[in-house]
Amino acid sequence: MAFRPIRSHHFPDRARSWERWERRRGRSRRRWPLWAPLGLVLAVLACGVPGVLLLVPGAAGRPAAGPPDDPAARRLAERMAVQLDRQAAALLAGDRPGFLAVAESAARPALTRRYAALRALRVTVWRPEVDGVPAKVDGRPGEWRLTVTVGYCFVVPDCTPSTVAIGTRWRIVGEEPRLVTVEESRAEPAGARPWEVSDLAVAVGKRTMVATTPALRAKLPGLLAQAEAAAEVADRYAVAGTPPDRYLVFYAGRTEWQRWYGGGRPKWTAGYAVGVGGGHHDVVLNAQTSTPTGTDDLLRHELTHAASLPDRGYSDRSTWWLVEGLAEHAGADGQRVARYDGLAEVRKLVHGGWNGRLDSLAPADDAADDRVGGAYGVSYLAVHHLVDRYGEQRVLDFFRAVVHERQSLDEAADQVFGDPWSGLHDDCVNYLRTVAGA
Known part of the structure; x- marks a missing residue:
């Protein structure tokens, strides 16, 4: 039956x-x-x-709110956005080393898996947008947290993008922000994408x-x-x-x-x-x-x-x-x-x-x-x-x-x-x- x-x-x-x-x-x-x-x-x-936005709860440690009018925080957000744009370009070009280059070594295994999955799904659009300014993470000296909203498409290059908000954590190495962690999206009921x-x-x-x-x-x-x-x-x-x-x-x-x-x-x-x-x-x-x-x-x-x-x-x-x-x-x-x-x-x-x-x-x-x-x-x-x-x-x-x-x-x-x-x-x-x- x-x-x-x-x-x-x-x-x-x-x-x-x-x-x-x-x-x-x-x-x-x-x-x-x-x-x-x-x-x-x-x-x-x-x-x-x-206003579509899947809110992502904090992972380890809660970020201390950064003032949106803080010039230093805005500049840091801009540098993070540049890194994310580089990563997006590498993803769309099929450049795995370039995709991983913005991240610390500890973050690379998870990012490698994510890269492979997105490429298998034939990602055609990947547009990260920074939400606000980064905030210091309590209990993790030198780390900053930033929510990034990504519009993405699979297979079809001119689709209306889906949207997901992802929590990211960063560490400043010299003058360059480096990804430490990319969190799973956890907004209910959508949760983490496969x-x-x-x-x-x-x-x-x-x-x-x-x-x-x-x-x-x-x-x-x-x-x-x-x-x-x-x-x-x-x-x-x-x-x-x-x-x-x-x-x-x-x-x-x-x-x-x-x-x-x-x-x-x-x-x-x-x-x-x-x-x-x-x-x-x-x-x-x-x-x-x-x-x-x-x-x-x-x-x-x-x-x-x-x-x-x-x-x-x-x-x-x-x-x-x-x-x-x-x-x-x-x-x-x-x-x-x-x-x-x-x-x-x-x-x-x-x-x-x-x-x-x-x-x-x-x-x-x-x-x-x-x-x-x-x-x-x-x-x-x-x-x-x-x-x-x-x-x-x-x-x-x-x-x-x-x-x-x-x-x-x-x-x-x-x-x-x-x-x-x-x-x-x-x-x-x-x-x-x-x-x-x-």
């Missing part, structure tokens, strides 16, 4: 990020993710979102790029083929008109699953997607729980989120059914409703006390598996019914009006469908009750 996606785990925008978790259900079938304890806010990282902490093997296709650890390199050809097929589907759901320039998928082994993007996912998690800026969403699959057949619809669902959601995200819990229903519709990829691998959970939810309101479907963080699975199934059936009645393009227009333009369901239904939402809502519910045999 095939895996089936059990969808999104959304985080509030405390880190201007969003994340989806996937959970397995029964033997080889996918499970449904639970909601974040802090509630639903899906805030997609993008350059279109003002290229910061792991050796990577990479396969690149026309629309996607798939990366994993060297130990799992043999999986790459099959994963790339599946991702390319999923991207063809997801591209059709680019609500704003332009699909992502490239979908990036990471396949995590046991250790990496606990470390990439902060780790700490529940044991039932099979995959998730997280916004990393510039309208990009990195997708992560759990090698311990994924199966070849289950990966297909998981990828279709996840990549559809990346294609359909607005850069600034959304925060209306009442429209959860529409966001997840559209992704489920894409994940089903035209299969007959009777073959949807979740009808049993739909029946249990419909017969088990659900109040019949689509705006109440969003599951609680401690919801049981069948309650979560039923919520996704009901969402799928509601969107499927709207597509049957009005066609896919008008449903995408409806989605754009509600999720992108933040119109009310009443306004959007009147504008796009020419019918009142109250009647359409009841029509959808009657349909899914019929499917469920209620």
Whole structure:
């Protein structure tokens, strides 16, 4: 029996990020993710979102704040920026010695790994920008700390860059600042990117790029083929008109699953997607729980989120059914409703006390598996019914009006469908009750 996606785990925008978790259900079938304890806010990282910044907590020692109007501190920041620019130029030119030349010897092993991973990912843009002025690090005489925000692109040279803030520590050698440490980005929920902490093997296709650890390199050809097929589907759901320039998928082994993007996912998690800026969403699959057949619809669902959601995200819990229903519709990829691998959970939810309101479907963080699975199934059936009645393009227009333009369901239904939402809502519910045999 095939895996089936059990969808999104959304985080509030405390880190201007969003994340989806996937959970397995029964033997080889996918499970449904639970909601974040802090509630639903899906805030997609993008350059279109003002002030995108993943804040990095201090590592050993806390920096003493330096006055921004201190001329000496500003000059030091400028010298550090020159070093970072040299390093960026070396990275883009494939000059590993030049990339390492700005660092002390103790920092070079970690930087060597980072360089190799970024080159494997075909980095095309690397733009470090200094945030403020350096500050002395308490307990570490002669060391300075500086936060650097980096805009980066992979494969595509003219993409809208993703953004990450990285803590750096420096020591002055003569007149020249030298890198002592480059810290992992630790902002929650995004956490450390795989290229910061792991050796990577990479396969690149026309629309996607798939990366994993060297130990799992043999999986790459099959994963790339599946991702390319999923991207063809997801591209059709680019609500704003332009699909992502490239979908990036990471396949995590046991250790990496606990470390990439902060780790700490529940044991039932099979995959998730997280916004990393510039309208990009990195997708992560759990090698311990994924199966070849289950990966297909998981990828279709996840990549559809990346294609359909607005850069600034959304925060209306009442429209959860529409966001997840559209992704489920894409994940089903035209299969007959009777073959949807979740009808049993739909029946249990419909017969088990659900109040019949689509705006109440969003599951609680401690919801049981069948309650979560039923919520996704009901969402799928509601969107499927709207597509049957009005066609896919008008449903995408409806989605754009509600999720992108933040119109009310009443306004959007009147504008796009020419019918009142109250009647359409009841029509959808009657349909899914019929499917469920209620």
